[in-house]
Amino acid sequence: MKIAIVCYPTFGGSGVVATELGIALANRGHEIHFITYKQPVRLALLSENIHFHEVNVPEYPLFHYQPYELALSSKLVDMVKLHHIDLLHVHYAIPHAYAGYMAKKMLAEEGITIPMVTTLHGTDITLVGSHPFYKPAVTFSINKSDVVTSVSESLKQDTLRLFDIKGEIDVVPNFIDVSKYDHTFTDCQRSMMATEDEKIVTHISNFRKVKRIDDVVKIFYEIQKEIPAKLMMVGEGPEREPAEQLCEELGISNKVIFLGNSNEIDKILCFSDLFLLPSETESFGLAALEAMISGVPVISSNTGGIPEVNVDGVSGYLSNVGDIKDMSRNALKILQDDQELEKFKAAAKEQALQFDINKIVPVYEFIYQKAFEMA
Numbered sequence: 001m002k003i004a005i006v007c008y009p010t011f012g013g014s015g016v017v018a019t020e021l022g023i024a025l026a027n028r029g030h031e032i033h034f035i036t037y038k039q040p041v042r043l044a045l046l047s048e049n050i051h052f053h054e055v056n057v058p059e060y061p062l063f064h065y066q067p068y069e070l071a072l073s074s075k076l077v078d079m080v081k082l083h084h085i086d087l088l089h090v091h092y093a094i095p096h097a098y099a100g101y102m103a104k105k106m107l108a109e110e111g112i113t114i115p116m117v118t119t120l121h122g123t124d125i126t127l128v129g130s131h132p133f134y135k136p137a138v139t140f141s142i143n144k145s146d147v148v149t150s151v152s153e154s155l156k157q158d159t160l161r162l163f164d165i166k167g168e169i170d171v172v173p174n175f176i177d178v179s180k181y182d183h184t185f186t187d188c189q190r191s192m193m194a195t196e197d198e199k200i201v202t203h204i205s206n207f208r209k210v211k212r213i214d215d216v217v218k219i220f221y222e223i224q225k226e227i228p229a230k231l232m233m234v235g236e237g238p239e240r241e242p243a244e245q246l247c248e249e250l251g252i253s254n255k256v257i258f259l260g261n262s263n264e265i266d267k268i269l270c271f272s273d274l275f276l277l278p279s280e281t282e283s284f285g286l287a288a289l290e291a292m293i294s295g296v297p298v299i300s301s302n303t304g305g306i307p308e309v310n311v312d313g314v315s316g317y318l319s320n321v322g323d324i325k326d327m328s329r330n331a332l333k334i335l336q337d338d339q340e341l342e343k344f345k346a347a348a349k350e351q352a353l354q355f356d357i358n359k360i361v362p363v364y365e366f367i368y369q370k371a372f373e374m375a
Contacts, residue, residue, distance in 0.1 A: 122283030152305030207237025222328035
């Protein structure tokens with residue numbers, strides 16, 4: 001099958017999932033065409049079955065904001081015709097589903113029928129999509145998709161609550177490529193980050209308000225009072241600078257390392273003992289899953305799709321959003337007892353294996369067949 005995948009090419013969860021899915025589909029013999037404005041960060045190599053087509057948006061003084069969705073829909077039409085693409089899989093409702101629908105209509109004018117699968121990832125629904133300015137377009141785009149999938153049951157319910165959806169939404173959870181996290185390398189270089197007696201706590205995100213970065217710092221502040229520890233902060237975003245200032249105010253700057261964006265997440269997680277994810281909301285919690293498959297237990301909020309990934313008392317602990325005391329207490333429960341830590345590490349990895357990519361990709365292949373029947 002020839003599949004066009006439309007996604008954001010950034011470090012965010014939706015782009016990562018879309019890219020990993022495309023690579024896995026290519027490994028199963030499908031021909032994959034990524035169509036976006038920049039080569040996705042997780043797409044290291046192109047191959048016979050993996051292609052990248054850049055969407056260029058010419059700048060015209062007439063436009064205050066350049067019309068990316070117009071350029072994208074035109075590019076989709078051109079690529080479908082040039083490469084005889086069979087199906088569109090668009091990730092993130094805005095503007096991808098909207099542009100995909102316009103491409104479908106333009107192609108239909110030329111007698112070409114192409115099914116479209118739309119995968120909802122989170123903020124495209126709960127934050128951007130629910131804004132009154134965009135809500136009509138998002139509702140329309142979802143309803144005009146041949147098949148709609150959601151990365152968690154929680155996000156599906158949010159979508160049904162916020163929008164007037166006419167059709168079914170299939171829940172297909174995010175996934176992890178287990179083979180990439182087998183940690184066959186013998187040296188995690190842990191000694192570069194911490195001394196032998198220090199525990200390593202990690203947070204990975206895009207450092208937006210919704211991630212509650214100040215809570216991460218405050219939880220770690222409580223942890224380091226009780227045990228020797230270091231905090232690894234991985235990612236970039238608007239909340240990084242305030243977090244650095246908070247570390248200075250609390251007097252823990254020497255115990256917190258801001259690493260910026262990284263393509264070596266597996267190595268960072270290899271030497272981590274605990275992962276913090278106190279988010280306001282998460283549609284799924286892909287960062288938690290990446291931690292768990294590396295044998296890192298998770299201290300998280302109990303919001304959105306996170307409880308579908310992180311099992312309370314098994315792979316980590318869940319607390320109410322903003323309950324820093326409870327999260328700190330739970331973190332110390334795990335970190336202060338080495339036997340308890342090893343138990344949680346093993347259980348976290350076991351729980352993550354349920355989301356192995358080899359179990360999820362066949363579900364998407366079934367979804368594609370369903371889309372052909374619906375188109």
